[in-house]
Amino acid sequence: MDFVKKHIVKPGESVxxxxxxxxxxxxFEGKEEAREYVExxxxxxxxxxxxxxxxxxxxxxIVLQAPDAAGKxxxxxxxxxxxxxxxxRSYPFKVPTPIEQAHDFLWRxxxxxxxxxQISIFNRSHxxxxxxxxVEDLVPKRVWSKRYEIINQFESLLAERGTRILKFYxxxxxxxxxxxxxERLDYPEKHWKLNVGDYEARDRWPKYLEAYEDVFKKCSTxxxxxxxxPADKKWYRDAAVASIVHETLQEMDPQLxxxxxxxxxxxxxxxxxxxxxDND
Amino acid sequence: MDFVKKHIVKPGESVxxxxxxxxxxxxFEGKEEAREYVExxxxxxxxxxxxxxxxxxxxxxIVLQAPDAAGKxxxxxxxxxxxxxxxxRSYPFKVPTPIEQAHDFLWRxxxxxxxxxQISIFNRSHxxxxxxxxVEDLVPKRVWSKRYEIINQFESLLAERGTRILKFYxxxxxxxxxxxxxERLDYPEKHWKLNVGDYEARDRWPKYLEAYEDVFKKCSTxxxxxxxxPADKKWYRDAAVASIVHETLQEMDPQLxxxxxxxxxxxxxxxxxxxxxDND
Numbered sequence: 001m002d003f004v005k006k007h008i009v010k011p012g013e014s015v016x017x018x019x020x021x022x023x024x025x026x027x028f029e030g031k032e033e034a035r036e037y038v039e040x041x042x043x044x045x046x047x048x049x050x051x052x053x054x055x056x057x058x059x060x061x062i063v064l065q066a067p068d069a070a071g072k073x074x075x076x077x078x079x080x081x082x083x084x085x086x087x088x089r090s091y092p093f094k095v096p097t098p099i100e101q102a103h104d105f106l107w108r109x110x111x112x113x114x115x116x117x118q119i120s121i122f123n124r125s126h127x128x129x130x131x132x133x134x135v136e137d138l139v140p141k142r143v144w145s146k147r148y149e150i151i152n153q154f155e156s157l158l159a160e161r162g163t164r165i166l167k168f169y170x171x172x173x174x175x176x177x178x179x180x181x182x183e184r185l186d187y188p189e190k191h192w193k194l195n196v197g198d199y200e201a202r203d204r205w206p207k208y209l210e211a212y213e214d215v216f217k218k219c220s221t222x223x224x225x226x227x228x229x230p231a232d233k234k235w236y237r238d239a240a241v242a243s244i245v246h247e248t249l250q251e252m253d254p255q256l257x258x259x260x261x262x263x264x265x266x267x268x269x270x271x272x273x274x275x276x277x278d279n280d
Numbered sequence: 281m282d283f284v285k286k287h288i289v290k291p292g293e294s295v296x297x298x299x300x301x302x303x304x305x306x307x308f309e310g311k312e313e314a315r316e317y318v319e320x321x322x323x324x325x326x327x328x329x330x331x332x333x334x335x336x337x338x339x340x341x342i343v344l345q346a347p348d349a350a351g352k353x354x355x356x357x358x359x360x361x362x363x364x365x366x367x368x369r370s371y372p373f374k375v376p377t378p379i380e381q382a383h384d385f386l387w388r389x390x391x392x393x394x395x396x397x398q399i400s401i402f403n404r405s406h407x408x409x410x411x412x413x414x415v416e417d418l419v420p421k422r423v424w425s426k427r428y429e430i431i432n433q434f435e436s437l438l439a440e441r442g443t444r445i446l447k448f449y450x451x452x453x454x455x456x457x458x459x460x461x462x463e464r465l466d467y468p469e470k471h472w473k474l475n476v477g478d479y480e481a482r483d484r485w486p487k488y489l490e491a492y493e494d495v496f497k498k499c500s501t502x503x504x505x506x507x508x509x510p511a512d513k514k515w516y517r518d519a520a521v522a523s524i525v526h527e528t529l530q531e532m533d534p535q536l537x538x539x540x541x542x543x544x545x546x547x548x549x550x551x552x553x554x555x556x557x558d559n560d
Binding site for chain 1: 330334353356357360361362364365366368369370372401403454455458459461462465468469471472474475479536537539541543546547549550551553554557
């Protein structure tokens with residue numbers, strides 16, 4: 001099941017998002033099989049994450065971008081968030097605060113990049129500064145058009161220091177999005193999410209696709225590739241992302257430090273003392 | 281099962297740690313029953329955490345202190361860490377870095393207190409500054425002895441802003457600790473944790489107990505109580521902590537915001553558009 005090969009955007013590749021499937025195309029028979037695969041993969045992920053943490057040399061940055069309701073939160077809650085929280089942090093980037101606005105666009109994300117041994121998950125990211133900012137015309141073109149190269153330089157800086165970067169676009173169809181908006185009406189716990197703005201943003205869907213296509217063409221690099229994940233089916237989305245993260249951690253191959261102590265000596269020491277305790 | 285009542289240190293109460301059990305005393309028949317209870321409690325916790333996050337008004341700070349091998353990491357990995365990572369962050373406080381050393385002792389922890397809607401877990405905390413610092417004689421008594429009151433003031437500042445604070449001491453016996461050190465010898469994945477310093481620190485165990493007793497007497501307050509959790513059995517430790525966190529979140533009773541939109545109007549809008557899509 002080579003999800004990496006299937007979904008990666010090669011450096012410089014032009015993508016026409018409308019022609020990319022939002023529905024899965026194999027390899028699972030269906031939901032159940034995919035869910036089992038996710039469970040197994042998470043266990044393997046956790047074991048590798050432990051090694052990454054103990055090794056303390058490399059780190060991993062996972063960037064999630066998607067239209068509303070495509071499932072960034074669900075993916076974190078049900079899959080990526082099941083790693084050990086001592087080694088993984090999730091950062092939601094929302095409308096910039098006044099302090100964030102008063103800095104360059106990379107300032108707030110730079111503070112959240114993972115330290116050695118750690119994993120950061122960005123729920124939205126610096127890419128909003130060439131997506132929403134472009135489509136909603138928040139800064140002039142001469143400003144945002146320079147940002148692709150700035151982003152590439154920033155990401156190579158991270159890569160240079162030992163950070164692997166995986167960037168996922170969760171690709172859903174407009175119809176699936178609308179179905180999910182509608183579902184929220186049936187769950188009182190989700191009513192706070194209802195927002196007429198979400199619905200209206202749908203008019204700008206084609207402009208967003210165009211902005212994403214530019215991102216993929218300009219910013220999918222060897223060090224920091226983009227992946228386009230068919231996300232109409234949640235079980236496929238979770239399986240594909242878990243698999244790509246797992247494969248990446250395997251490649252990073254974190255090593256446990258070699259132990260300098262004399263295990264036998266320590267064992268004798270412990271056994272002697274335990275015996276004494278029993279005699280007390 | 282009133283774990284709060286059973287394990288709380290009342291304000292001003294003197295505790296003699298040697299006379300406090302490290303083994304559980306009810307209410308579970310055994311491990312299996314406790315594990316089931318933990319699973320159920322985590323599901324309830326997650327539902328309440330969602331409300332806390334959406335409400336965005338109150339927050340929760342969980343402080344974990346314990347001797348080595350008492351299970352702070354295990355408790356986070358297997359229980360507390362199973363909340364949604366978008367609303368919970370775990371902060372391990374280690375030997376202070378040079379930058380941290382160059383500030384007052386609350387500087388580094390203050391940055392990690394939970395924002396409204398969030399939960400922070402402190403793996404070790406500002407209490408190290410009246411524990412390790414006192415026992416290992418790292419600063420003079422005239423300095424550390426003033427810190428209890430400073431800590432109480434700091435914690436009321438947080439409480440005033442809507443943060444509930446729960447402080448857990450995981451209480452294990454010296455023998456159980458030694459058994460766990462010994463177990464690490466059997467797991468190559470844990471060998472990096474082996475450290476002769478851990479073993480030697482055992483000589484200072486009575487001094488640590490004394491320092492903890494002072495902490496409990498001076499810093500268990502109504503706003504920020506200490507709990508002493510029998511931790512020789514991991515399943516009891518997990519169940520008791522999960523239960524106390526759950527009960528606290530229930531008391532905090534976070535509310536979903538009231539929805540201002542007209543649900544029926546939105547439903548009609550969505551249904552019309554979905555019908556149009558089907559006709560395309």
